[in-house]
Amino acid sequence: MWTSNHWFVKCNNYSRNSLSNIGYINMTRPKVLVTHSSIPEVALKLLRDECNVDIWDQDIPIPKTELLLRIKGVDALFCVITNKIDDEVLNAAGSNLKIIATMSVGVDHLDLQAIKLRNILVGHTPGVLTDAVAELTMGLLLVTARRLIEANRSIYKGEWKSWSPLWMTGSRISGSNVGIVGLGRIGLRIAEYLCSFGVNQILYTSRTEKPAATKLGAHKVNLDFLLNNSDFVIVTIALVPESREMFNKETFVKMKKSAIFINVSRGEVVHQPSLIEALKNGTIQAAGLDVMTPEPVPLDSELLKLNNCVIFPHLGSAAIKTREEMSIITAKNILAVLHSQPDEMPAILKI
Numbered sequence: 001m002w003t004s005n006h007w008f009v010k011c012n013n014y015s016r017n018s019l020s021n022i023g024y025i026n027m028t029r030p031k032v033l034v035t036h037s038s039i040p041e042v043a044l045k046l047l048r049d050e051c052n053v054d055i056w057d058q059d060i061p062i063p064k065t066e067l068l069l070r071i072k073g074v075d076a077l078f079c080v081i082t083n084k085i086d087d088e089v090l091n092a093a094g095s096n097l098k099i100i101a102t103m104s105v106g107v108d109h110l111d112l113q114a115i116k117l118r119n120i121l122v123g124h125t126p127g128v129l130t131d132a133v134a135e136l137t138m139g140l141l142l143v144t145a146r147r148l149i150e151a152n153r154s155i156y157k158g159e160w161k162s163w164s165p166l167w168m169t170g171s172r173i174s175g176s177n178v179g180i181v182g183l184g185r186i187g188l189r190i191a192e193y194l195c196s197f198g199v200n201q202i203l204y205t206s207r208t209e210k211p212a213a214t215k216l217g218a219h220k221v222n223l224d225f226l227l228n229n230s231d232f233v234i235v236t237i238a239l240v241p242e243s244r245e246m247f248n249k250e251t252f253v254k255m256k257k258s259a260i261f262i263n264v265s266r267g268e269v270v271h272q273p274s275l276i277e278a279l280k281n282g283t284i285q286a287a288g289l290d291v292m293t294p295e296p297v298p299l300d301s302e303l304l305k306l307n308n309c310v311i312f313p314h315l316g317s318a319a320i321k322t323r324e325e326m327s328i329i330t331a332k333n334i335l336a337v338l339h340s341q342p343d344e345m346p347a348i349l350k351i
C-alpha cells in the first residue's frame with residue numbers, strides 16, 4: 001500500500017503489460033546505503049525490490065572517509081554498531097536522509113540529538129534479540145562461575161593430572177543472589193532463566209518497578225544494595241551518559257570479594273582500568289565480558305592476561321536466526337519510512 005509516495009507510480013492499465021515484471025514504474029528509486037558487507041540476503045532483497053541499494057562490500061567496518069562519500073544524498077541508512085553516526089556524517093548525508101535504521105538494539109553509536117535536530121527517524125531492533133542475548137549471558141555466567149575456559153585450557157597445558165577434590169572448583173549459581181543492573185527486556189529474560197537455576201534471590205535496578213520481575217520474586221533495590229549483596233552482578237543497562245563508567249573503583253569496592261561481574265551491555269559502562277585492577281588485586285573474584293573497550297580487544301590487553309576474566313567477542317545476538325530477524329526488521333524500518341508510513345515501523349526509537 002503506497003500513500004503519498006512520490007518515488008513510485010503504480011502502473012496504469014496501458015503500461016502494465018510491458019512492465020508486468022516490475023509492477024511499479026521506477027521514477028527515481030530511493031537510495032539506501034548499507035554499511036556492512038555481510039547482511040542477510042533476505043533483508044537485502046526486501047530493500048533491492050524497491051530501492052537502489054549501495055552496499056559496502058568489504059568485511060571490515062566502512063572507513064569514515066568512505067561513509068562520508070557514499071552517504072551523500074541517500075534517503076535511508078542501514079547501519080551497524082561499528083558505524084559512528086555523528087554530525088559530520090549527517091552533514092555529509094544532506095537533507096534527503098529520512099531514516100537511520102541500525103541493525104542493533106543499542107543506539108549509542110548514533111548521535112541522537114543531532115539526528116533529532118534534523119527530524120530524521122531512527123529504527124532499531126529490540127525484542128528479536130532478547131533470547132539470544134539472554135542465552136549468551138547464561139553461557140558467560142556459567143563459564144565464568146565454573147572456570148570452564150580456564151579448565152579447558154589447563155588440559156592442553158598438561159595440568160590435568162588426576163581427579164582432585166578441590167581442583168578447578170568454582171562458584172555455584174543455585175542458591176546464589178544475582179543482581180541485574182538495568183532490568184529491561186534482556187534482563188528480565190535472564191531473570192526468568194535464573195529462576196530455573198534455583199537462585200536464592202534476584203535483585204535488580206531499574207527506573208521503575210517491573211511487575212513481570214515482581215512475579216518472578218525479584219526485588220527492585222538501589223545500586224549500592226545490589227552491589228553489596230550479589231554473588232553475581234550482571235550488567236544489561238543501556239549505554240547512556242548516566243551509565244558511562246558507572247562501574248569504577250568505587251563500585252567494585254562495594255561488591256563482595258567473591259563477586260563475579262558479567263557485562264553484556266557495552267564496554268563503556270565500565271572504567272576498564274579499575275576492573276582490571278579489581279581482578280588483579282582480588283577486590284572481586286572474576287569477570288565475564290561480552291563487551292569491552294576497545295573492540296576488538298588488542299592482543300596485548302591486560303584483560304587477556306587474567307585467568308579470572310573470560311572474554312567473548314561481542315556475540316550477544318550472534319545466532320543465525322536472530323541476526324536474520326534483526327536484518328529484516330532493519331529493512332522494514334527503512335521501507336516503512338520510505339513508504340511515508342513511519343507508524344508501520346516495526347521498531348521506531350522515540351527520541
Ligand SMILES: O=CC(=O)O
Pocket residue numbers: 081103104105106107129316317
Ligand atoms: O550489541 C548489540 C546490539 O546493540 O544489538
